[in-house]
Amino acid sequence: MIGDGKAAQAYRAIEQMIVFQQLGPGSLVSESLLMERTGLGRTPVREALQQLARNRMVEIHPSKGVLIPPASVESQLRMLELRRVLEALAVRLAVERSTPDVRESMQQLIARLQSETFDLTTYADTIKETHELLVAGARNEYLADAIAPLQGLSRRFWFGRVEDDAAEIAAGSKLHVAILQAVLDGDADAAEKASLALNDYLVEFAYRTLRP
Known part of the structure; x- marks a missing residue:
């Protein structure tokens, strides 16, 4: 798991957006949008996304974006x-x-x-x-x-x-x-x-x- 630091901040912020459906199930978002929404740089956002993908909270599709999968x-x-x-x-x-x-x-x-x-x-x-x-x-x-x-x-x-x-x-x-x-x-x-x-x-x- 991500510990302290900017990557952890990005993880918490993006996870909260997913939990409260500010990023809706089935939506496709970009790293740049998440950088804007979190106020953090590309590296911590990318590290957070990699952990979120391992935790099945997002799916990363290179050249397409980040998919928020539905929860059945x-x-x-x-x-x-x-x-x-x-x-x-x-x-x-x-x-x-x-x-x-x-x-x-x-x-x-x-x-x-x-x-x-x-x-x-x-x-x-x-x-x-x-x-x-x-x-x-x-x-x-x-x-x-x-x-x-x-x-x-x-x-x-x-x-x-x-x-x-x-x-x-x-x-x-x-x-x-x-x-x-x-x-x-x-x-x-x-x-x-x-x-x-x-x-x-x-x-x-x-x-x-x-x-x-």
Whole structure:
């Protein structure tokens, strides 16, 4: 994954444009447009695009442009099958390995999720931070590399299809709080159960988008 620096800034900016469909599914965009939209140069934008392509968020077509691929319910459900297993492992490892500073950040996130009023943008940032913190607690860089693209694709699907913002944010916040609290309590079984409950919610949400 891209660490700090301008490439990371470009990655975050372009990913957010994709998640919130400022770059619509099926659209073809140029590097120059992304440079203009991010305010960053060709090299960091190109590095970000290469990582986004590896994470299946974009498809790079030389001499044509960058394609934002559509996200189908079928692909979301297949992705969630893998995310389910990896996140269950991540939270169990986080129970065992989280450092004091990570645990303190988890406690702060719980307070935010329970007290703040979110719009979709601030909720997206907070949930991404929650995911990254849980993986950081697991202290396994290979797991981090495997799980980050799955979570990015999942966020893209969810934010692209959410209709009742307040209700879905409330449901998601409660589920993420349960995971974080179980990790802080040192209860690996409860953490895994809470992680699976979040995945069940995401699966049900995906099926719900098919209903008229």
